[in-house]
Amino acid sequence: MKKDLGSLPAVFPMPVLMVATYGEDGKVDVMNVAWGNICGMDKIALNLGSDRKTLANIRERKAFTVALADEAHIKEADFFGIASGNKMPDKFERSGLHAVKSANVDAPVIEEFLLTMECRLEEVRDSFGEVKVTGTIVNVLADEKVLDAKGKVDPSKLNAVMFDQFNNGYYSVGEKFAQAWNAGAELMKK
Numbered sequence: 001m002k003k004d005l006g007s008l009p010a011v012f013p014m015p016v017l018m019v020a021t022y023g024e025d026g027k028v029d030v031m032n033v034a035w036g037n038i039c040g041m042d043k044i045a046l047n048l049g050s051d052r053k054t055l056a057n058i059r060e061r062k063a064f065t066v067a068l069a070d071e072a073h074i075k076e077a078d079f080f081g082i083a084s085g086n087k088m089p090d091k092f093e094r095s096g097l098h099a100v101k102s103a104n105v106d107a108p109v110i111e112e113f114l115l116t117m118e119c120r121l122e123e124v125r126d127s128f129g130e131v132k133v134t135g136t137i138v139n140v141l142a143d144e145k146v147l148d149a150k151g152k153v154d155p156s157k158l159n160a161v162m163f164d165q166f167n168n169g170y171y172s173v174g175e176k177f178a179q180a181w182n183a184g185a186e187l188m189k190k
Helices: 053-061 071-082 091-095 185-189
Strands: 017-022 028-033 036-040 043-048 063-068 099-101 108-110 115-127 130-142 161-164 169-172
Touching (some): 028 043, 028 091, 043 115, 053 063, 053 115, 063 108, 063 130, 071 091, 071 161, 071 169, 108 115
Antiparallel strands (some): 017 028, 017 063, 036 043, 043 130, 063 115, 099 108, 161 169
16 A cells, blocks of 8 residues: 655655866865756756855856765765855865866866766756756766776766665665666567
8 A cells, every 4th residue: 555745856766966166266166966867868957056156156167077976985975965165165175085177178077986977057047946957968087997898887886876865865876687678678579
């Protein structure tokens, strides 16, 4: 029997995304974003609060990077969600992580995160009390240790984490258990 839970954001899993920008002073700013995802072959969409420093930086620089948080850096990733760049000017420095300038967009790449999308701002739209940011992914950087023998990203090597909106937890991404576009092929024969 199913129980009514009312209206709530009931999507699981949600990726834990590290959105990095440069501030007006050139300092690195990183924000933990769970409400974001791919929305096209080369597009990513983020839902940000209108008062976020990261949003102001994106508007100014017209660029940002998005990295996948991983188990090894969950302390820093969580900190980027707890601390506000508006209130803590040395937020990135406190994390102990390192950044280099992207070769493709005016935004930093956090060296410790294993997969990073370099994004150019396409659209900012206010909607339902949130701000929707859409970017074009101009390049993806992957640490060689997460690549398979064919040079493709092996998700099992990323150790990416997911956010649980029901209980505010982080979960590890599990092992592959089925092949997409094949697991249901038997039903095509009926």
